[in-house]
Amino acid sequence: MVRINVDWHLFDKEVPTGMTVMVFPWSGGAPHTVLTNEITHADFSLEPGKYRVLVFNQSTTEFGTLDFLGMDSYETARAVVQHVTSRWYLRGEDEQIGVEPEWLASDKLDEFDVSEDTSEVTLTPRNVLSHIQVNVKVPNIGYLYSARGSLTGISEGFLLGQGKPLQSKVTYLLESWTKTIDENDATQGTLKTSFKCFGLPETAHLDAENNKLSFSALLIDKKTQVDYQFAVGDKFKKDDNSSELGYFASLHVDVELPKPLPEVKPSEGSSGGFDVTIKDWGKPEDIDMEL
Template sequence: MSTVDKLTGKRCDKGLRCACFVSPQRTQRFTENFLCLSRRVIFKLCVTLCPLWCILFSGCDRRELTYSDEAEITLTADWSKAGLSEQEAQYGATAVFYPTDGSTPITVLMGDRSRKTVRMKEGCYNVVLFNRSFDDFSGIAFRGMDAHHTLEAYAKNAQVKGMDGGKVSMDSPDELAADYVEGFEVTPDMLGNYEPSATRNTEHPSPCQLCFTPRKLTKEITVTIHIKGMNNIRTAICTLSGVPESVFLVSGKASERTLSQQFELAHPVYLPGSKTEGTMSTTFSVFGFDENILHEIYFRAQLVDGKTEFTEELKDMKVNVSEDSEGIVNITIDVTCGETVPTVKPEGSSGMDADVDGWDEEENKDIDI
């Protein structure tokens, strides 16, 4: 039994549905419906699976990819050869990184002068380390700070005095020690070489270290002056000429510019059996001392009467320069006043002092009445 398709007018056997008889309109509608259905299914799958993907990946323990432009560097300093006094340890230290490309120096303050960890960017550096900081010295200031080889410590409290216009440093410079490293390079493979601070300890320091062994740049001078009539002196202040004005931290060389260093005498010691003759001395620091140039000591004493001043220029000095096993230089100057300090009456005395030693021996005589 055959039937006639109402759309095409063609016959086919009853019960048979041939694809060749499907109309183009039906094929187009089926394709459109199928694509629409596919889009709906894909959209629903995305809506359903996206939260699952987020949960899945957020639960993964993975390390984020990061990039660091800095390297961690540990600075260490051995101060055992610096010859500094024990109280210097409380002031810490300073390290200055000078980029070789001429950019701005980087100053690092070290509260613990023996160790400090810092982070530096890629580049090449010249590094200078010294005790204290730029602002912690009372008798020292700094100049030439743009480059490591010009960094210079000079007498801070220097005044122009006298007719010759010479400079006089009113204070002895503080103790100063320094060391340096040239051409230290932070390379690309050093960047990001640090661990989180929570996991770092002293047993696992930074893989990169800069080590310094500072040496003392100031020198100590002990001056001893032999004085006749020392019992008449209340205070004594002297100046030593021909002392360097400054010292360079990298080379350790004192400058050729000189000034006079003021110092105050103390520690009077009388010679055995004498009440008028003895020595006064003191110890102070200088940036250097050249034995080959002329040095003079100008001695000025205020006497016990409160108004008389005794002065003398001392040129005949005995100088001894010694250096210990650690390279610490000590200088002693021994000089004698050529004149005797005049005898004056102490301030506030009545002027009726009697010298009983000059009286005649006691005699017993009868008196007629």
């Protein structure tokens, strides 16, 4: 009997209500699998020999945004985001739109010798998701009615046995933004959005063309739309407050529209200006608004 202890203290996102522990014979063959609500350990009856071990939170069927594929082999076991369609985004040939995944924590052991003297081993799962924030500086932001965008080239999933993101890629839609107005210039503002994902695929060198950020702005006349595309594969930066507990850093990418938004009249036909006098205006307060 061998006990696989599991220590979750490095997974700072949530407390699992269950876990999956898989022990793979070194020589191949079907894995020994335990699905349990007991998250501190799992017990296995194993023949002497070499094994590999995988552990992750919950069971494969408890995730609504992930598919688990190739789970009969340590080398191919992987979590892959599910795909969705969009009524407004026209994806290219072979392009897939990814779903934002639920929190996933995993750990692995590449070699584990079982003998008469072996009694237990400990694994420490960590968050395997990345957090990406997109910031878009918008001159003439007062003429903006709504915004949406997309970011290509994001990893489709995670190889559990290799501890790294897949090379296959998906696109994420950026449909929910918050707006911040520059405290020194009310005509300038920044839109921000963020999402969880499996990060960027490993690459030999950074290339701007690896990731394309598309941004569309609908103006306050509700009919004028301006579109922009940025090559940002070489512009990702690690956030200062990135958690070191995860496999990947939290990343952000910053762009600025090349010119101010066009000046248009509001859809009601008025100029949108005030014709009243206001006195005793209070101290300005910045408020984030979802568009």
